Amino acid sequence: QVQLVESGGGLVQAGDSLTISCKASGGIYANIAMGWFRQTPGKEREFVAGANWDGSQTSYGDSVERRFTISKDIADNTVYLRMNNLKQEDTAVYYCAAHRRLGVLVRLIDYDYWGQGTQVTVST
Numbered sequence: 001q002v003q004l005v006e007s008g009g010g011l012v013q014a015g016d017s018l019t020i021s022c023k024a025s026g027g028i029y030a031n032i033a034m035g036w037f038r039q040t041p042g043k044e045r046e047f048v049a050g051a052n053w054d055g056s057q058t059s060y061g062d063s064v065e066r067r068f069t070i071s072k073d074i075a076d077n078t079v080y081l082r083m084n085n086l087k088q089e090d091t092a093v094y095y096c097a098a099h100r101r102l103g104v105l106v107r108l109i110d111y112d113y114w115g116q117g118t119q120v121t122v123s124t
Contacts, residue, residue: 002027002113004034004096009118017084020118022096024077033099034072034079035111038092038120045095049081050104059104063089086122093117 008020024032035050048068049060055072069082079096097111105111 004115006096006115006118009120011121014122014124016086019082021078021080035097036081037095040092047106052104057104088122088124091122093119
């Protein structure tokens with residue numbers, strides 16, 4: 001069973017940058033693909049960014065493309081989300097997720113493992 005633990009969330013001001021990370025443990029994750037989703041109260045969890053197993057392929061949600069960057073450290077089994085030019089609407093709980101299928105996937109149902117989430121709050 002794969003465990004995912006997020007870290008790095010916090011309170012920042014609009015326009016700031018922040019990097020959150022997620023470390024995988026507890027399973028065979030050489031070919032594990034990972035991604036980030038986010039959720040605010042009363043809304044559905046939405047796709048933010050995803051990467052294939054080695055990070056060579058990535059995909060982003062429309063609202064974060066060109067501001068956020070996902071990267072993957074295979075040796076450390078960690079995925080990062082670098083968030084630049086943060087906006088108030090980026091405030092959410094960010095969840096790390098993982099799956100063993102090929103390519104980059106964007107649907108919640110395609111991900112098999114989930115972290116507990118880390119809060120990111122952007123103030124104006």
